[in-house]
Amino acid sequence: MFLVKDILVQSNTNSYHIAVGESLRFQLNQYLTKNYSSIFIVSDENVAALYLDDILKNFTDKPVFHSIVPAGEQSKDIQTFYQLQTDAINFCLDRESLMIALGGGVVGDLAGFTAATYMRGIDYVQMPTTILAHDSSVGGKVAINHELGKNLIGNFYPPQAVIYDVETLKSLNEREVRSGYAELIKEALIADTDFYRTLIETDIYKVSNSELQDHLQRGINIKAHIVEVDEKESGIRKHLNLGHTLGHALEADLGYGRLTHGEAVAIGLLFSLHVSEQLYSDNLPFEELTLWLRKNRYPLKNIEYHAERLITKMKSDKKSVKSKIQMVLLKELASPVIVELEDAEINKYLHSFIVRMV
Known part of the structure; x- marks a missing residue:
């Protein structure tokens, strides 16, 4: 056991x-x-x-x-x-x-x-x-x-x-497995490069019980450490929101249930990496993560992106501050940073992201 x-x-x-x-x-x-x-x-x-x-x-x-x-x-x-x-x-x-x-x-x-x-x-x-x-x-x-x-x-x-x-x-069905592994890879991206490398080599539908339990243990340990340090999300706990700014907005805009939470977060992770590339580094694993998500059958195609509505929902999200959109980005793997972005910046990044996802 x-x-x-x-x-x-x-x-x-x-x-x-x-x-x-x-x-x-x-x-x-x-x-x-x-x-x-x-x-x-x-x-x-x-x-x-x-x-x-x-x-x-x-x-x-x-x-x-x-x-x-x-x-x-x-x-x-x-x-x-x-x-x-x-x-x-x-x-x-x-x-x-x-x-x-x-x-x-x-x-x-x-x-x-x-x-x-x-x-x-x-x-x-x-x-x-x-x-x-x-x-x-x-x-x-x-x-x-x-x-x-x-x-x-x-x-x-x-x-x-x-x-x-x-x-x-x-x-669990495939959709629920996808949803869960999106959060695991989020935790790896913000805190554990070795864990990320393990996951990126994983077929999530063919993991053994021992592999799954190891993945869960590593994810839980990351989450537990962060929330113990910052229970009320005034500092580093915000890093756990990587991928959630666009993810939450997509869930609300498409209608709850159209995408699972994890499927929406997976798209949000790609968007965060896309923006991070523009601001920090072109060595981030956008293409690698996209390929992994496609191999594991995440729904990345045929998503309707309504930029104005998404920006409105991002601004009403609890993570926004003074009507400015807060995003968690990566300077590099396991090096998260929180930034505030103007509507015009988000709009620009959204449109270039949509083109990239076609």
Whole structure:
């Protein structure tokens, strides 16, 4: 059994462990440090059909409730959030209750934000079931989307634990694998050149269990180190937004669900490298990364880019400052920098990027 031992993240409010291994969904009680009055499991319709019964078997001595939301980014909205609040009230959850987010990044963000705001905050545990959620489950950023932008309504609210049963990754389809590996390669680009070289030689659909778990461990370690140093995203945590400026704008503009989060971030990574080349160095791996993304069947063609609308959405993104667009760029591999760009500059770079992507 492979286990990432003692990845401990220290936040301002609490420290929490990240456990990664096999069959952890059957061993939840050993990761819970409190005797909770009740348990509220939030999952989506796809994940619940596979794993909800396994989670329920852990809790035979206390009230256990669950709510199932539709699968997909569309569930990270105010209506679903309100319904979960209503469910929590109807289930008579109190301040000693625990919420469990069983699913991918959507469920983790949605359930985490529900936990952060129910009765001004109750404990929650992240149980990621996708590769993508290795990133979103660590660091305590929880949120829902607004139709004008992604993750604009949210909070910093650390979990009590992250319990990552890698056996649940066996059920992922190709699209979900692509989505997750985009975040892994993002982490490698900002912090670990050797990890980047490993990934760029990887066929993401043919990785062994040990390779996948090694990739996850390395990605989680990068994320955990950064968020421990900068929990509230006032400094280096912003580096984790590499690729997300355009990625988030594309998700919102095309309609949530047209691209997965990771597919949109993959395009955003290329855009960040494109801009970085203009400002810093022509030795950056734009062409290499493009080839890798194409080999791994990322959707790079037939994307509709509406420059004016994308710029508007970038400016409404939570990463913008004083209506200026902030981007994370690379001076070189593993050397990120944050820059503010004027609308005219972004417009110029977008148009040259679109030409390059045809």
